[in-house]
Amino acid sequence: MATNPFDQQQAIPGVKKIIAVASGKGGVGKSTVATNLALALREFGNVGLLDADIYGPSLPRMMGALNQKPTADGAKITPINRYGVKVMSIGFLVEEGSAIVWRGPMLFKAMDQFFRDVQWGELDYLVIDLPPGTGDVQLSLVQKVPVNYAIVVTTPQNISLIDAKKAIDMFERTGVKIAGVVENMSYMLNPANGEKIQLYPKGELDSYLDAKKLTKLAEIPFNTSVSLGSEAGVPIVESNSEGVESLCFKKLALNLNQMK
Numbered sequence: 612m613a614t615n616p617f618d619q620q621q622a623i624p625g626v627k628k629i630i631a632v633a634s635g636k637g638g639v640g641k642s643t644v645a646t647n648l649a650l651a652l653r654e655f656g657n658v659g660l661l662d663a664d665i666y667g668p669s670l671p672r673m674m675g676a677l678n679q680k681p682t683a684d685g686a687k688i689t690p691i692n693r694y695g696v697k698v699m700s701i702g703f704l705v706e707e708g709s710a711i712v713w714r715g716p717m718l719f720k721a722m723d724q725f726f727r728d729v730q731w732g733e734l735d736y737l738v739i740d741l742p743p744g745t746g747d748v749q750l751s752l753v754q755k756v757p758v759n760y761a762i763v764v765t766t767p768q769n770i771s772l773i774d775a776k777k778a779i780d781m782f783e784r785t786g787v788k789i790a791g792v793v794e795n796m797s798y799m800l801n802p803a804n805g806e807k808i809q810l811y812p813k814g815e816l817d818s819y820l821d822a823k824k825l826t827k828l829a830e831i832p833f834n835t836s837v838s839l840g841s842e843a844g845v846p847i848v849e850s851n852s853e854g855v856e857s858l859c860f861k862k863l864a865l866n867l868n869q870m871k
């Protein structure tokens with residue numbers, strides 16, 4: 612009889628809750644949400660941040676930890692501590708800009724090492740930044756560890772929603788609870804008069820969420836200070852913790868912390 616791949620699921624010792632940040636479409640702001648959420652969650656305990664985007668790791672740069680090298684302690688790798696968050700990324704082990712060409716088995720092995728060979732210690736939250744789509748990394752994640760919640764990030768327009776639906780479908784099929792959807796770059800506040808500018812047209816996201824009984828967890832505005840912060844390696848929640856965008860991330864963290 613074929614074995615059930617979900618039988619391989621094993622908790623990560625010491626880690627209380629695993630939160631996966633996913634999207635169907637690329638470039639909608641998963642890594643931005645994952646980093647700022649991780650920082651906002653510090654208020655509720657010890658936080659780890661795992662960059663599972665094997666093919667395009669962004670977290671070393673976004674967390675201001677470029678060129679840092681994790682040290683090995685026996686068979687275990689010690690994650691990088693940045694802004695009080697334990698960070699691990701394949702980007703710490705390879706040169707930025709070099710391509711990683713891995714087939715399925717190597718990727719599965721790497722995911723195993725992230726979970727089993729990294730000294731995560733006692734964590735209240737491990738936030739996982741996923742690559743876009745519904746491929747091998749996502750599947751291997753949900754098979755290997757019990758993910759408590761998935762957060763699906765999308766931008767407002769239908770072009771992104773079409774792909775977000777696929778990510779939602781994948782989590783539903785694999786039995787992962789979806790905390791809700793984050794609408795990123797939801798609008799922009801005109802600096803001159805404070806009016807909302809709709810950078811992307813509103814699609815059918817709200818009616819889709821209603822029909823699926825899914826929650827919109829946050830509407831995060833577009834603000835160049837968010838992207839500049841990511842480039843500079845100082846996430847907005849760290850540099851301007853009371854700004855509109857940071858308050859959105861903090862509310863998101865609060866919401867998650869209230870979930871059972």
Ligand SMILES: Nc1ncnc2c1ncn2[C@@H]1O[C@H](COP(=O)(O)OP(=O)(O)OP(=O)(O)O)[C@@H](O)[C@H]1O
Nearest residue numbers: 637638639640641642643743832833834837838841
């Ligand atoms: N709310 C925002 N305001 C301004 N810029 C943003 C916002 N959210 C994301 N960005 C910018 O958009 C770009 C894409 O964001 P990010 O890298 O987080 O997306 P991603 O979904 O992780 O992409 P990928 O699919 O490549 O992993 C980055 O330059 C980021 O700084």
Ligand SMILES: [Mg+2]
Nearest residue numbers: 641642664669
């Ligand atoms: Mg990313």
